[in-house]
Amino acid sequence: MAEKSFRRLREALGLIQHGSFFNIRTAVVFLASAALLCGIYLVASAARGTSEREGDIRVALLADAHLIGPQYVCCTESNDVDNESIMKTVERLKAAQQQIEALSPPPAAVVFLGDVIHNGYYSHNFEWYLANRNAYTVGGEIFGNFSVPVRYLWGNHDYHTSCGSAADSYDRTGLSHRLFRHFLGPAALPYSAVQMGRYKLIFLNAMLGPSWDPTHPRCDTKYASLGAEQLVWLERQLGGGGGGGGSGSGGQQPTFVFMHHPLPAALRNEAPELKHPDVLSVLLAHADNIMAVFSGHYHRHSFATIPAAKTAAQGAAAAAAHARDVYFSPMAK
Numbered sequence: 001m002a003e004k005s006f007r008r009l010r011e012a013l014g015l016i017q018h019g020s021f022f023n024i025r026t027a028v029v030f031l032a033s034a035a036l037l038c039g040i041y042l043v044a045s046a047a048r049g050t051s052e053r054e055g056d057i058r059v060a061l062l063a064d065a066h067l068i069g070p071q072y073v074c075c076t077e078s079n080d081v082d083n084e085s086i087m088k089t090v091e092r093l094k095a096a097q098q099q100i101e102a103l104s105p106p107p108a109a110v111v112f113l114g115d116v117i118h119n120g121y122y123s124h125n126f127e128w129y130l131a132n133r134n135a136y137t138v139g140g141e142i143f144g145n146f147s148v149p150v151r152y153l154w155g156n157h158d159y160h161t162s163c164g165s166a167a168d169s170y171d172r173t174g175l176s177h178r179l180f181r182h183f184l185g186p187a188a189l190p191y192s193a194v195q196m197g198r199y200k201l202i203f204l205n206a207m208l209g210p211s212w213d214p215t216h217p218r219c220d221t222k223y224a225s226l227g228a229e230q231l232v233w234l235e236r237q238l239g240g241g242g243g244g245g246g247s248g249s250g251g252q253q254p255t256f257v258f259m260h261h262p263l264p265a266a267l268r269n270e271a272p273e274l275k276h277p278d279v280l281s282v283l284l285a286h287a288d289n290i291m292a293v294f295s296g297h298y299h300r301h302s303f304a305t306i307p308a309a310k311t312a313a314q315g316a317a318a319a320a321a322h323a324r325d326v327y328f329s330p331m332a333k
């Protein structure tokens with residue numbers, strides 16, 4: 001059944017093509033209490049009056065800024081739209097920050113859905129990034145201006161893996177994670193979870209598994225993968241018993257999951273030693289707790305529902321949604 005659900009989601013997302021990148025999309029998501037019961041969430045502009053309940057939260061979503069620094073040479077993207085918009089990413093993120101600051105009431109947090117920095121690697125040596133103004137410096141300056149707390153997850157452009165060549169790949173934990181933390185601050189963790197209001201928010205990292213390991217036979221950076229360690233962590237966050245699966249005692253806490261790649265891009269059976277060997281399996285096993293899954297990556301709006309096929313008492317469905325592709329006039333729409 002999981003396969004069938006997965007196929008349905010893939011079909012729903014099937015029309016989405018890569019391309020037309022680098023548009024900042026923002027949406028203010030009002031995580032409504034109704035979501036707990038029927039597995040939906042409401043995307044509402046801040047202006048729209050929606051009644052809130054104690055413990056509900058407002059979160060602003062940002063995705064795919066693709067910030068560039070002075071080293072970027074124009075324009076080597078795969079199409080004209082990207083060639084043009086890549087040069088505007090810095091000004092667009094600054095403008096998004098101003099719009100978010102102007103929201104009333106303010107969101108409790110900004111969640112950044114990945115691809116913060118566009119191919120920002122110019123040296124394997126961390127000291128180089130301290131000595132030379134670069135895309136991470138630019139990101140640090142812009143995000144330093146946010147008065148609303150920013151929660152990061154990362155995207156494929158925030159890492160650099162060349163499958164088959166460790167030498168041409170940039171060390172994920174030794175360099176990338178060090179850069180994130182140094183330039184974007186202590187909240188810029190590889191992956192994390194936070195309790196906000198009545199909800200748990202889980203920020204996944206889709207570049208830590210075998211598809212992003214240059215020496216692994218399944219290395220293929222088109223695909224998202226979490227790695228066994230993060231899969232076990234996710235299972236625990238969702239109230240399961242870790243590697244052994246099981247229902248655990250984590251209870252039925254309503255949870256929102258964030259991952260850069262939409263679920264159809266996630267590698268299946270990436271950790272065969274685990275009961276739930278990939279991210280989709282883990283999410284489906286705990287679908288009762290999951291309100292929605294939000295992704296960036298495709299720079300498009302789409303929405304899909306995965307029926308929680310495993311149990312009869314399926315409350316919430318695991319859903320994947322993109323913030324609306326609003327070509328940077330989010331609040332005007």
Ligand SMILES: *[C@@H]1O[C@H](CO)[C@@H](O)[C@H](O)[C@H]1NC(C)=O
Pocket residue numbers: 074075076077078079080083
């Ligand atoms: C993007 O710009 C580069 C540099 O001008 C150019 O070589 C390339 O063909 C452009 N791509 C497209 C699809 O136009």
Ligand SMILES: *[C@@H]1O[C@H](CO)[C@@H](O)[C@H](O)[C@H]1NC(C)=O
Pocket residue numbers: 094141142145
């Ligand atoms: C930070 O905010 C100040 C005040 O609005 C503005 O002048 C400055 O340009 C901003 N810097 C960045 C990097 O966005």
